[in-house]
Amino acid sequence: NAVLTADIDLSGEAWTPIGSSSNPYTGTFDGAGHTIDGMTIQSTGYNMGFVGYLYTNGVIQNLTLGENCSVSCDGNYVGGICGYNYGGTITGCTNHGTVNNTGTGDNTGTGDKYTGGICAYNRSGSTVTGCTNTGTVSGSSKYVGGVCGCTSGTVTNSTHTGTVSGTGTYVGGICAY
Secondary structure, three states: OEEOOOOEEOOOOEOOOEOOOOOOEOOEEEOOOOEEEOOEEEEEEEEEOOEEEEEOOOEEEOOEEOOOOEEEEEEEEEEOOEEEEEOOEEEOOEEOOEEEEOOOOOOOOOOOOOEEOOEEEEOOOOEEEOOEEOOOEEEOOOOEEOOEEEEOOEEEOOEEOOOEEEOOOOEEOOEOO
């Protein structure tokens, strides 16, 4: 578990996402209303975001990513706050940064997909609530959304006011699919 006690500037530092599919994050990360700015992720692969893979009972709450944050990846499950939410809860979080999935998947169910300002993929049993994305979200494959790229879980009381663009199928303001 972690609680921020001040704003953090990560400018000039490469960020490695917290949690992966082989070592998922199951704790509580409480931003306590603070902002992380300057976070940069440039990578290839799966589960990219501040938290890469949030697992059952894991929580990310009250965290803001500043406008100088950038997640620009060639991969699958690329999000601002979280790449892949597998049964966790994301609540009261805001992303002002840029999320861009540069992958060139083939839009037939394989290849690079799932891009979201808050969470790229919000699996069944997962929750995103009270979150806001004002940043730009773009992707070159399917499932590009302002809050979630794709959800089979729950998304409530969340907003998106940034720009969303995609060259593949399923592009949407709150959730693409």
